[in-house]
Amino acid sequence: MNIILLGPPGAGKGTQARILVEERDMVQLSTGDMLRDAQASGSEMGKLVADVIARGDLVTDEIVIGLIREKLNAGGAAGGYIFDGFPRTLAQADALGELLIEMGQSLDHVVEMSVDDQALVARITARSTCGDCGEVYNDNTKPIPADEKCTNCGGSNFKRRADDNEDSLKTRLLAYYKQTSPLIGYYYAKGQLQSVDGLGEIEDVKASIASILG
Numbered sequence: 201m202n203i204i205l206l207g208p209p210g211a212g213k214g215t216q217a218r219i220l221v222e223e224r225d226m227v228q229l230s231t232g233d234m235l236r237d238a239q240a241s242g243s244e245m246g247k248l249v250a251d252v253i254a255r256g257d258l259v260t261d262e263i264v265i266g267l268i269r270e271k272l273n274a275g276g277a278a279g280g281y282i283f284d285g286f287p288r289t290l291a292q293a294d295a296l297g298e299l300l301i302e303m304g305q306s307l308d309h310v311v312e313m314s315v316d317d318q319a320l321v322a323r324i325t326a327r328s329t330c331g332d333c334g335e336v337y338n339d340n341t342k343p344i345p346a347d348e349k350c351t352n353c354g355g356s357n358f359k360r361r362a363d364d365n366e367d368s369l370k371t372r373l374l375a376y377y378k379q380t381s382p383l384i385g386y387y388y389a390k391g392q393l394q395s396v397d398g399l400g401e402i403e404d405v406k407a408s409i410a411s412i413l414g
């Protein structure tokens with residue numbers, strides 16, 4: 201089963217993707233993570249996209265489609281793929297459709313996670329992650345434990361994303377509404393879109409997604 205988690209920054213796509221990886225043996229393909237890895241490795245491409253990401257704009261379709269193509273060609277997803285943060289433009293959506301056809305695979309569900317803007321800003325500015333395993337924390341709802349050890353892996357390498365600040369977030373939200381939200385209509389027209397309320401507790405959102413995926 202291959203699915204897309206679609207939603208604005210802070211909607212909880214990464215958190216739910218991690219649960220699906222854990223419980224359904226799926227593979228999470230997050231273009232945001234791939235781009236941050238490229239930056240961390242100091243590659244030419246990583247340097248090229250650094251400013252764009254810091255501002256909160258989208259990097260080019262060519263780059264992200266290339267990253268996804270590479271991962272899909274590498275194979276190895278017994279339970280299928282979760283596309284997290286990809287596609288973000290109509291051109292990316294078309295490219296994904298073509299890549300899946302080339303691989304003889306299908307897109308089974310597009311799950312839109314909706315959360316109002318105020319909640320997004322609150323979530324993102326309170327967000328940190330474990331740099332070792334990616335576990336997501338929130339200053340208000342799921343703070344880093346007092347012993348400063350990750351509840352998932354025991355590491356103590358916590359990070360805040362450089363683009364999780366109010367200025368970049370405004371640009372990221374604008375990019376979402378201008379360039380990504382047209383995908384809601386695109387997948388609706390194809391009969392593939394289902395929506396969940398992303399505002400609830402992690403467990404409730406998980407249950408809503410499970411009822412869609414079966």
Ligand code: AMP
Pocket residue numbers: 209231232233235252253254256257258259260261264284285286287288289292363372
């Ligand atoms: P994310 O971790 O999904 O919030 O992505 C972080 C940043 O990486 C975004 O604000 C964009 O600058 C860039 N990015 C991630 N995925 C894409 C994509 N599919 N298309 C264009 N830019 C992307």
